[in-house]
Every structure is written in structure tokens, then in C-alpha cells.
Amino acid sequence: MNNKTAVGFVLLVLLGLVAPYTGAYPIFLMKALCFALFACAFNLLLGFTGLLSFGHAAFFGTAGYAAAYSIKAWGFAPELGILFAVTTAALLGWAIGSLAIRRQGIYFAMITLAMAQMIYFICLQAKFTGAEDGLQGVPRGKLFGYFNLEDDIAMYYMVFANFMIGFLLIYRTVHSPFGQVLKAIRENEARALSLGYDVDKHKLLAFVISAALAGMAGATKTIVLGFETLTDVNWPQSGEVVLMTLIGGIGTMFGPVVGGFFIVTLENELADKVGSWVQVIMGAIFVICVLAFRRGIVGELTALFGRKKDVAV
Numbered sequence: 001m002n003n004k005t006a007v008g009f010v011l012l013v014l015l016g017l018v019a020p021y022t023g024a025y026p027i028f029l030m031k032a033l034c035f036a037l038f039a040c041a042f043n044l045l046l047g048f049t050g051l052l053s054f055g056h057a058a059f060f061g062t063a064g065y066a067a068a069y070s071i072k073a074w075g076f077a078p079e080l081g082i083l084f085a086v087t088t089a090a091l092l093g094w095a096i097g098s099l100a101i102r103r104q105g106i107y108f109a110m111i112t113l114a115m116a117q118m119i120y121f122i123c124l125q126a127k128f129t130g131a132e133d134g135l136q137g138v139p140r141g142k143l144f145g146y147f148n149l150e151d152d153i154a155m156y157y158m159v160f161a162n163f164m165i166g167f168l169l170i171y172r173t174v175h176s177p178f179g180q181v182l183k184a185i186r187e188n189e190a191r192a193l194s195l196g197y198d199v200d201k202h203k204l205l206a207f208v209i210s211a212a213l214a215g216m217a218g219a220t221k222t223i224v225l226g227f228e229t230l231t232d233v234n235w236p237q238s239g240e241v242v243l244m245t246l247i248g249g250i251g252t253m254f255g256p257v258v259g260g261f262f263i264v265t266l267e268n269e270l271a272d273k274v275g276s277w278v279q280v281i282m283g284a285i286f287v288i289c290v291l292a293f294r295r296g297i298v299g300e301l302t303a304l305f306g307r308k309k310d311v312a313v
Helices: 003-021 026-049 057-072 078-100 105-125 152-174 177-187 189-194 199-225 235-248 255-274 277-292 296-312
Strands: none
Touching: 003 026, 003 152, 026 152, 026 177, 026 199, 026 235, 026 255, 057 078, 057 105, 057 199, 057 235, 078 105, 078 199, 105 235, 152 177, 152 199, 177 189, 177 199, 189 199, 235 255, 235 277, 235 296, 255 277, 255 296
């Protein structure tokens, strides 16, 4: 871990610990952390492996349903509900990934989108999902039978702990020998194959890890809000996580976190003021980001400070 990453990590932890006492609405903070983890999981696949998935909402939403149903119908504790949801998302990721990794580029993206829409229609028709009504009244319960998650502060720190676990897992994955192979695949898949690496195996494992972490984000969000609906499993959610990652900075560690908070804040502040026009505004931001600063907020700041350092030297 270099100095810049260490400083960023310390700031992230400090901000996370004091955030509930800054006057910010706890539910907003928890929702933003869930989407930040979702974006980080997606970035592991796109930013560090070079695989563009248009179907990540399938893992986010399916895990939300799995957590909601297991907690409400089966009486699972929140930690068991999240574990069950993450396992469900990982298995679904393995099933979809096994098909998708056989293709590259736009064909890979279209397969993930098609499979995700199949999951959406299953959730729409299945009785256990509540169809268009979704699953309502999901209790938060007690973490490990002791911490009452009905208290927003206790719930926040559980969400923050989940986020940090996911973030550190991604960091360790990226900075491991396995992560270096993923970067090699991103840069030149044919060369990685010629060096003897099992490219399909590495891509599939990255896909499963990304799906599992996206599932953890979706399950946590469901427990925070107390319900799960079709919105989380529909294709616009996949587009939204692409936007979060792009705005924050593809291929950076902290970019998706910034992008997640940026989009959730934008939606939270503008939803009551402009209504459905918030989607138009986000579309405009997407276009501006692609045309003006393709490296995203964190990517552009990193490049800017890097140039200033070079000039100073």
C-alpha cells in the first residue's frame, strides 16, 4: 500500500466513523454505502478485468430478495440472511458467468443483460418475491443476537463494517498475484493466454467475486430499508452502477466510492425538486463525463496532482 492509498484509506475510515455525528441522515448514509460497495464490486469486473457487465442488477436485486425472504419467512438473523444472500448471488454469478465469459466485448455485455432480464421476469412472476408489490416489512433484527439493529446508529456501523470488509477484499484481490493476472487480461487477453494463464478460469472467478460483493450490497440495503422491490433487479439499476463507476473513476480504488455517494446524493437532493427529470440530469452528467473527463473524478484528480508533482520536480 503506497502513501497515497494509505492516506485515502485512513480518511475513508475516519469519515465513516464520524459520519453519523455530522448531522447527515443515517438512512441516506447507509444507502450511499451500499451503493458505493455495489460500484466497487462492479469496478472489480470492469476496471480491473476489462469486462463490461450490463446485468449486475441481477446479483444486487436477487440477493436483496434472498435476504428479505430468509429473514422475514424463515426467521434468519440478519448476519445469516446476508450470508445466505451472498451465497445465492455467488452461485448466480457462477451460472451467468460460465455462459458469459465464452464471449468478449459487446457480446459479453449483451449476454449479461439478457440473463439479468430473465432474472427480472422470474422475480416479476414468482409468488415468493411479492411480484410488483415486492417484499415489505423486513425486520432488521439483532446482529449476533445482541446488537439491536432497529437503532439507526447500530445499523449504520454494521453497514459500514460490511462496506469495509468488501472494500478490503477488493483491495486484496486487486493487489494479489491473481489481481495482476486480471490486469494482464484487461490489457491484452491474448498475451495472457500465451503466457499460460487459464484466462477463462480467472475471468469466471472475478465474475463470481464481483457478483457476491454486489449481492452483499443488495442484501444490506434491503435490511436497512426494510423492503425489496423489482427496482433493484431491473436493468436501469445496472446502468446506474455503470454511471457511478464512470463518474468516480474506472480502475481506481476510491473512484466507485466517490461515484456512489455522488449519484445517491444527486438523486436524494433532486428527486423532490425535479421529479423524473433527475434521470435526464444524470444522463447529461454521463455525457459530460464521457466527453470531458473520461478518467472520472478520482482519476482526473490523481492525474492532476501527478502532473503538478512532475512540474515541481
